[in-house]
Amino acid sequence: EAQVTQNPRYLITVTGKKLTVTCSQNMNHEYMSWYRQDPGLGLRQIYYSMNVEVTDKGDVPEGYKVSRKEKRNFPLILESPSPNQTSLYFCASSLGGYGSGANVLTFGAGSRLTVL
Amino acid sequence: GDSVTQMEGPVTLSEEAFLTINCTYTATGYPSLFWYVQYPGEGLQLLLKATKADDKGSNKGFEATYRKETTSFHLEKGSVQVSDSAVYFCALSVWTYKYIFGTGTRLKVLA
Numbered sequence: 001e002a003q004v005t006q007n008p009r010y011l012i013t014v015t016g017k018k019l020t021v022t023c024s025q026n027m028n029h030e031y032m033s034w035y036r037q038d039p040g041l042g043l044r045q046i047y048y049s050m051n052v053e054v055t056d057k058g059d060v061p062e063g064y065k066v067s068r069k070e071k072r073n074f075p076l077i078l079e080s081p082s083p084n085q086t087s088l089y090f091c092a093s094s095l096g097g098y099g100s101g102a103n104v105l106t107f108g109a110g111s112r113l114t115v116l
Numbered sequence: 117g118d119s120v121t122q123m124e125g126p127v128t129l130s131e132e133a134f135l136t137i138n139c140t141y142t143a144t145g146y147p148s149l150f151w152y153v154q155y156p157g158e159g160l161q162l163l164l165k166a167t168k169a170d171d172k173g174s175n176k177g178f179e180a181t182y183r184k185e186t187t188s189f190h191l192e193k194g195s196v197q198v199s200d201s202a203v204y205f206c207a208l209s210v211w212t213y214k215y216i217f218g219t220g221t222r223l224k225v226l227a
Contacts, residue, residue, distance in 0.1 A: 042219040107159030
């Protein structure tokens with residue numbers, strides 16, 4: 001089944017304790033991205049990656065890091081989490097390029113993070 | 117900058133009622149427009165899309181028309197069902213890497 005898999009789905013942590021949210025896709029997609037969803041703000045893009053070793057900032061990158069060492073994986077790293085990073089996080093992927101369907105996103109199920 | 121504005125929710129309707137969720141956008145260039153739906157506890161999934169002016173996207177009885185003159189992409193359905201209860205997001209993509217989402221509109225359909 002074509003899918004984007006995120007882990008963990010739920011996490012409670014404390015301020016300053018480094019954590020990583022993993023994201024993996026099995027569709028050979030070029031493009032991957034991370035979003036956070038907050039009430040009243042919708043989804044905001046954190047980082048995106050056009051291909052392996054190519055990453056760039058979205059609209060709210062502060063406090064986050066990413067890496068794209070393999071095509072299928074795009075982990076989100078919080079080096080020193082703070083309470084304002086408490087949110088629902090989504091990873092998504094798409095074919096990329098310019099053909100039909102190139103920019104249709106497939107989303108993971110989400111990771112709910114609470115930072116105390 | 118690029119932005120998407122959609123109507124505030126929640127929207128509560130009776131089964132078989134007509135649905136409209138308004139969405140307007142501002143964008144440089146020629147965006148593709150999308151509606152995504154999020155069911156409880158799940159990620160977003162594509163509902164429909166349109167890639168150029170006057171295109172109509174449709175799926176599962178939902179429709180939206182890309183109106184360049186009014187910069188709008190309103191979502192409509194003629195007869196909603198309880199199973200349509202979800203959060204609906206309007207979104208645009210100007211380039212294949214840049215996405216802007218609206219704040220989401222929660223729809224609740226009562227039997």
